[in-house]
Amino acid sequence: MFEETGADEAGHPMKQDILAGVRVVEVATWTFVPSAGAVLADWGADVVKIEHPVTGDPQRGLISSGIVAGAGSINHFIEQPNRGKRSLGLDIGSESGREILRKLVEQSDVFVTNLLPDSRARAGIDVDDVRAWNPKIIYARGHGYGSRGEQAGRGGYDMAAYWSRGGIGDSLIPHEGDWPAPQRPAFGDTYGGFALAGGIAAALFRRERSGEPSVVDVSLLAAAIWQLAPDIVGAGVTGAPIPKFQLEEMPNPVANLYRTGDGRFLAVVLLQADRFWADFCTRLGRTDLIDDPRYSDAKVRFANRRECIAELRATFESAPLSHWEKALADFDGVWDAVRTAPELHQDPQVQANGYLPKITDGNGNTFSVAASPVQFDEKHLDLTAAPEHGQHTEEILLELGYDWDKIIEFKENGATS
Numbered sequence: 001m002f003e004e005t006g007a008d009e010a011g012h013p014m015k016q017d018i019l020a021g022v023r024v025v026e027v028a029t030w031t032f033v034p035s036a037g038a039v040l041a042d043w044g045a046d047v048v049k050i051e052h053p054v055t056g057d058p059q060r061g062l063i064s065s066g067i068v069a070g071a072g073s074i075n076h077f078i079e080q081p082n083r084g085k086r087s088l089g090l091d092i093g094s095e096s097g098r099e100i101l102r103k104l105v106e107q108s109d110v111f112v113t114n115l116l117p118d119s120r121a122r123a124g125i126d127v128d129d130v131r132a133w134n135p136k137i138i139y140a141r142g143h144g145y146g147s148r149g150e151q152a153g154r155g156g157y158d159m160a161a162y163w164s165r166g167g168i169g170d171s172l173i174p175h176e177g178d179w180p181a182p183q184r185p186a187f188g189d190t191y192g193g194f195a196l197a198g199g200i201a202a203a204l205f206r207r208e209r210s211g212e213p214s215v216v217d218v219s220l221l222a223a224a225i226w227q228l229a230p231d232i233v234g235a236g237v238t239g240a241p242i243p244k245f246q247l248e249e250m251p252n253p254v255a256n257l258y259r260t261g262d263g264r265f266l267a268v269v270l271l272q273a274d275r276f277w278a279d280f281c282t283r284l285g286r287t288d289l290i291d292d293p294r295y296s297d298a299k300v301r302f303a304n305r306r307e308c309i310a311e312l313r314a315t316f317e318s319a320p321l322s323h324w325e326k327a328l329a330d331f332d333g334v335w336d337a338v339r340t341a342p343e344l345h346q347d348p349q350v351q352a353n354g355y356l357p358k359i360t361d362g363n364g365n366t367f368s369v370a371a372s373p374v375q376f377d378e379k380h381l382d383l384t385a386a387p388e389h390g391q392h393t394e395e396i397l398l399e400l401g402y403d404w405d406k407i408i409e410f411k412e413n414g415a416t417s
Helices: 032-042 058-064 076-082 095-106 117-123 127-133 158-164 187-210 220-227 229-238 273-283 298-303 305-316 321-327 348-353 393-399 404-412
Strands: 023-027 046-051 086-089 110-113 138-143 215-219 255-259 265-269 334-337 358-360 366-368
Touching: 023 032, 023 095, 032 046, 032 076, 032 110, 032 138, 032 187, 058 076, 076 187, 086 393, 095 127, 095 404, 110 187, 127 138, 138 187, 138 220, 158 187, 158 220, 187 215, 187 220, 215 220, 220 229, 255 305, 273 298, 298 305, 393 404
Parallel strands: 023 046, 023 110, 046 086, 110 138, 138 215
Antiparallel strands: 255 265, 265 334, 358 366
C-alpha cells in the first residue's frame, strides 16, 4: 500500500519537503491561526510557536479544566492544530524577550498571528515593527471580521464570526421557528486556518518570483462567505434567500437522504436521475417503480416528489444499512453512508490514503490526528506530536547563537521558560 503513495523502502510514510527550509514564527493561540501553522508544518516548514513562558496557549487548559472531553494525558485540542511544531516559551513583552524575538524574526520567512490590532500594537509586533527587523518577511494575520471596517478590532471565535455572522448557522435551520444546529468544535477554525496556510504558500511563491513580501489576511467571516457562496451569491442575484428544501419534498427524490431499518442514513446523489433510475429501482427490489407513470422520468418524479420520496423511504427503512451497502456496492450512481466519527478511524479508504496518521507523544501515547487534505506526489504525511509548553526553548536559543550562560540569564529574568 505504501509503495504506491511514496513511502520509503521500509514502508514508512515520507515527510513532506514542499516548504523545507522555510521558518515560520507563530504568535497565536486557540485553533484558527495555529491550524494554519500546523498545515505549514505538515508541508515541511519549521514552525516555531511562541508561548508565554508561564501561561502558554490557553487552549492547553481546555481538557484539564473539564470543558471538553479528553482521554488520559492526550490533549487532542492541542495536538490537532499544533502537531509538528516547536514551542518556544518567550515573554515578548520583556526587553530580553523582544531581543530573542527580533533575532528569530530576522532568520525567518513568515510571521503569523491572531492578536487583535491593539494587542499587536502594544506588543510591538505589528507589520511595520516586524518588517523593521526583516523587510522580506511575509506577515500573515487571522481575523474574526476582517482587517478593515468598524469591527476590525473585534475578537471573534468561529461560532460568532463564522457560524453566526457568516450565515452558516442560518443555512442549517431546517424549518422556520427551529433552532440552528449546534456548531461542532472549531468547525470554522480548521477551514479558515487551511485558507490562511494556502495564502501564505502563495505569498512565498510570489516572493520567490518577484522578491516582494506580502501581508496575508484571512477572516472567519470571509471563510464563511466563501463556504456558503452558492447561497449568498444566489441571494444577491435573486434578492431573496435560496429556498431550503425539506427532505420530504426534495426536487429530485434520488438526490436525498434516507434512513435505513437500523436507524442509519444513506445519501443518494443521482443528479442524472433518469440515467440511473431503472438500475437503482432494481437494486432496491422495486422494479414496480421503474415504469410507474408517476415516477418514470425526472419530470413526473418532480411533480410527484412527496409520494416518490415516501415510497423510497419505506423501502430503505425495510432493511438495515448493511443490506443496502451490499445492494449498491457496484452501483454506478453516487451514494454513500452517513458515517460516525469513530467509524472513520476504521474506514479502509481513510486508512489507504493516510488521512488519519498516527503520532506518538512524549508520554508514549499513540493516537491519530487529521492530516491536512493536500498530498504531494502521492505521499502520506509523516507527523510528529505537538510540543509540550516551551519544550524547544533551549534548542531554539542555541540555534540563534546564545550560549548557556545567556540562556540561564534569560530563564532567571523570566524572558523564557
